Amino acid sequence: MSHAADDWITPLSDRNLLGLLDVLLDLDERLQLDPDARSIGILPATVRFRELFPGDGVNMRDEYGALRWTVAKMLETRGVLRNVDTTRALHRWQQRIKFQADRQAVADALAAVKGAMAERSVATDRRAPNSGTTIFIGHGRASDWMELREFITSRLGLPYCEFNSVSTAGVATKERLEEMLDASSFAFLVLTAEDPMPGGSVRARENVIHEAGLFQGRLGFERAIVLLEEGCEEFSNIHGIGQIRFRSGEIKATFEEVRAVLERERIIS
DSSP: OOTGGGGGTTTSOHHHHHHHHHHHHHHHHHHHHOTTOOEEESSOSSOSOTTTSOSOSHHHHHHHHHHHHHHHHHHHHTTSEEEEEEOOOSSGGGOEEEEEEOHHHHHHHHHHHHHHHHHHTOOSSOOOOOSSOOEEEEOOSSTHHHHHHHIIIIISOOOEEOTTSSOOTTOOHHHHHHHHHHHOSEEEEEEOOOEEOTTSOEEOOHHHHHHHHHHHHHHOTTTEEEEEETTOOOOGGGTTSOOEEEOTTOGGGGHHHHHHHHHHTTSOO
């Protein structure tokens, strides 16, 4: 792909640029593994750009899938892909984007998009972690998180924040979340089984699932660690991702593992 042909990239929005990068990374990986690859998932196994689609649920999946489909068709218009179509499936997230592609054309497009992002200073994955030591604790209504807070503050001597640690009167939820995202260098998201679902499973509160998505997007999976109570249903963004699990009422059993991940990330020594 020539530099002249890359002019179509310049006016794209940051979201479309990130969507292009997301799809091109999938395409490049598939074609590197199998030059005759003919499809990618309309939703990949791991959502790379969680800051675009915080939280979890059908709306997030549909919006993310729609973006990937849009940029796949955009790549078809530009000749990078050919004969773009989708497979049929019971659920949208099980569908696949079918295509024909030249591996070099995909590689050239990927290089062009990365170059455009570098010029625009758009983060391709996540922002650099805050250099401080403040630990964010996301939680539902259960009190388990308070024991974690006590361990972090009294035993490890680290500052913490959580949504209600300062008065939120007159402050919009979005503004408060932005404050905590900017202030925190690490996050623990305590997911306790609180909300019964129609099928009989029990999920964490929606607010902590939303916070998990935000902090994973900002800090990365290595610095946004989920503590999952036994019996609490996993949500899609943590399938296949390491978690610290604990039995109901026994969050203290996780504390040495909590210490270990903080040492690994050099929050403590």
